[in-house]
Amino acid sequence: MSYYDIDSILTDAQKLPCTFELEVPGLGVLEGNPGEDIKAGTRIDLPLWLGEMLSIAARIGTSRLVTLDMPEALSERVMNALKADPRTVDLRALAPHFYNLSERILELFEEEELVDVLTDTFKRRAAEIADQAHNPRGAVGDGVEFLRGLDETERQLFRAAHDRAKAMRIWAGEAKRK
Amino acid sequence: MAFPFPQGIAPSEIAFLAEMEMVTIVPRQRLEGLELLGGPVEPLAPPRRASLPLWLALLLKRQRRANIIPPTWLHPEPLSLILEVESQHQDYKHAFSPPPPLPGQPSMHEPGPEPTARPQYTPDGEKYFAAPPFLPHNTAQARTSSGEVPALPYHWIEVGNMLLDAASDDLMDPDQIRRLLKDLREVRMSKMRAGVDVLDAAATGGGGVALTGVGAMELGEERGFLTGVVDNLRKIGASKEQARREQLAEQRANGGYNGTQDEEEDYMEF
Numbered sequence: 344m345s346y347y348d349i350d351s352i353l354t355d356a357q358k359l360p361c362t363f364e365l366e367v368p369g370l371g372v373l374e375g376n377p378g379e380d381i382k383a384g385t386r387i388d389l390p391l392w393l394g395e396m397l398s399i400a401a402r403i404g405t406s407r408l409v410t411l412d413m414p415e416a417l418s419e420r421v422m423n424a425l426k427a428d429p430r431t432v433d434l435r436a437l438a439p440h441f442y443n444l445s446e447r448i449l450e451l452f453e454e455e456e457l458v459d460v461l462t463d464t465f466k467r468r469a470a471e472i473a474d475q476a477h478n479p480r481g482a483v484g485d486g487v488e489f490l491r492g493l494d495e496t497e498r499q500l501f502r503a504a505h506d507r508a509k510a511m512r513i514w515a516g517e518a519k520r521k
Numbered sequence: 522m523a524f525p526f527p528q529g530i531a532p533s534e535i536a537f538l539a540e541m542e543m544v545t546i547v548p549r550q551r552l553e554g555l556e557l558l559g560g561p562v563e564p565l566a567p568p569r570r571a572s573l574p575l576w577l578a579l580l581l582k583r584q585r586r587a588n589i590i591p592p593t594w595l596h597p598e599p600l601s602l603i604l605e606v607e608s609q610h611q612d613y614k615h616a617f618s619p620p621p622p623l624p625g626q627p628s629m630h631e632p633g634p635e636p637t638a639r640p641q642y643t644p645d646g647e648k649y650f651a652a653p654p655f656l657p658h659n660t661a662q663a664r665t666s667s668g669e670v671p672a673l674p675y676h677w678i679e680v681g682n683m684l685l686d687a688a689s690d691d692l693m694d695p696d697q698i699r700r701l702l703k704d705l706r707e708v709r710m711s712k713m714r715a716g717v718d719v720l721d722a723a724a725t726g727g728g729g730v731a732l733t734g735v736g737a738m739e740l741g742e743e744r745g746f747l748t749g750v751v752d753n754l755r756k757i758g759a760s761k762e763q764a765r766r767e768q769l770a771e772q773r774a775n776g777g778y779n780g781t782q783d784e785e786e787d788y789m790e791f
Contacts, residue, residue, distance in 0.1 A: 442753060449760040458761045465757060466717055469750045473714040476746070496753055503745030507529075511742050514532035515682055 350495055354443040358388035361397070361409040391447060398451075413452070414438070417445055422460050429464040430471050433492035441494035472497060476504035529744040535737050539679035540576035545660045546587040572660050575680065579687050589688040592659040592674075595681055597694050599671030600701040607708045615716075617709055617734040621658050621672040678706065678738035709735070713743050717750055 363385045371379030373387055381387075389397070389409070397408040415421075416437035424432050434441040445461055448454075472493070475486040493501060541559060548565035555562040563571050570590065573581070581587035593599065606618050640648045658674030674680070681702050689695040713735070732740070755762075 442757065446756050446759065449757070453760070453764065455761060455764070458758055461757050462754060465750075465753060469753075470714060470717045473717065473746060477710070477714075500746060500749045500753070503749055504743075507742045507745050510532050511738070514536065516686070 350440060350443060353495075354440040354447060355392040356390050357414070357438055357440060357444050359391050359394045359414050359448075360386060360412040361389045361394045362386050362412065363409050364407050367408075391444070395447075395451065411451060414444065414448065416441060417448055417457065422457065425460055425464045429467040430489060432464075434494040434497070435492050439495055442496040468493075468497060469500065472501050473504055476501050477508045529741055532738065532741060535741045536679045536683065539676035539683070539737065540574065540579075542575045542659045542674075542676055542680055543572045543657045544575050544578045544592065544680075544684075545570050545590040546573055546578050546581065547590060548581070548587045550586045552581075552586075572657065575659070575683065579683065582688050582691075589684060589691045591684060591688075591692050592680065594671050594673060594677070595659075595684060595692065595698060597697045597701065600698060600705065602671055603673060604701055604705050604708065607705065607712075615712065616731055617712065619672060620734040621656075621674055673705070673734065673736060675737055677736050678702070679736075706739075709739060710743075713739065713747075716747075 363381055363383055366383045367381045369378070370381045371377060373389070374381060374385065394409060394411055398411045421432070421437060438444050442461070442465065445457070449458060471489060475490060478486065490501065547570055548567055550565070551567065552565040554564040557574075557577075559574060562573060562577065565571050565587075578587065578589050582589055594603075603618050606613055641651055642648055659676070659680050681698070684692060685695055685699055685702075692698055713732075
């Protein structure tokens with residue numbers, strides 16, 4: 344997570360549902376009607392970096408501006424699906440940076456169960472990724488559906504495993520260098 | 522992550538490192554002794570065996586100036602024995618077959634008198650005990666003790682592959698050796714990947730995967746994947762770990778109180 348890490352920047356831009364606690368004059372631009380006020384109780388999706396800042400402000404003494412909710416990607420429904428079978432869930436459709444997002448969320452919320460579910464999910468999927476990455480026919484065949492649903496972190500993992508296996512095959516003379 | 526180069530070292534680099542392994546050859550031509558950076562090479566006199574670094578042995582082999590005697594483990598029988606241990610033996614269902622024993626390490630199957638390590642001497646006369654990777658694991662020593670279990674050395678994939686490529690006519694039944702090496706690799710790879718299940722314990726301290734006996738090339742191949750998995754599991758578990766540490770710190774802070782309580786209980790018993 345370095346300053347220039349593009350994945351970290353993109354994670355920051357993911358939307359998070361927030362509820363405004365106070366009426367904010369002139370901020371209607373967030374809702375799509377510039378010039379208007381934002382009423383208390385409005386629900387708007389704000390980027391992670393903004394929502395985090397606004398909700399943390401409460402700790403410095405001022406009253407809380409917004410409250411954060413769990414994003415759709417980490418909702419109860421998704422967790423149940425992950426518990427049932429981690430390999431069939433399309434994480435990419437939920438959030439392109441699913442794991443990075445959940446890391447940030449877990450910093451904000453205390454969710455022991457979520458950690459367990461995610462850890463288990465990651466392990467099960469990592470094993471599947473390893474198998475797919477060593478598939479000598481490349482990413483074709485039955486694995487396509489699964490590989491399409493990988494989030495960005497998993498893609499990097501897949502790439503690491505796949506490149507290494509390929510380099511090995513080239514060295515051993517089993518595959519042609521391109 | 523923003524670093525464009527692949528992590529770890531490439532297979533060709535690992536193979537390069539493996540080329541300093543010593544192998545046994547039977548020279549076909551005379552050659553004066555060579556003073557190399559890696560140590561002197563003994564003069565070659567045709568019918569006598571000599572130990573040379575693998576790269577030099579391969580060079581002489583290509584020029585048809587020498588024949589390579591395959592290492593003790595690179596024969597069909599020891600390889601199929603290792604493969605059987607790896608795939609059938611109950612004890613090694615989740616572990617890799619043990620690496621060659623160190624000098625001075627008692628053999629598991631022969632609990633006889635404890636062998637002693639033979640010290641070696643540097644050119645300056647200092648005593649030292651050789652350790653991997655500076656032990657000759659790939660020479661064709663005449664190992665007569667029958668209880669000796671065959672074991673895969675650290676550079677088994679590299680040495681095996683290079684000898685199969687360049688000196689297959691010196692090997693016994695090269696096709697079967699090639700097949701056995703491939704099978705061994707697959708068995709061990711799947712074991713390593715199965716280790717992902719216990720990696721979360723490794724990420725949060727405690728458990729882990731035993732990589733005893735894993736070769737250089739296997740490590741190089743799985744390094745990127747395994748470290749990626751551990752790293753991500755650590756990140757996901759970070760908040761839980763944080764909570765656990767806070768709890769521990771709290772317990773430690775309360776430790777004084779608990780201590781006095783115990784003393785009171787002791788006191789009550791009297």
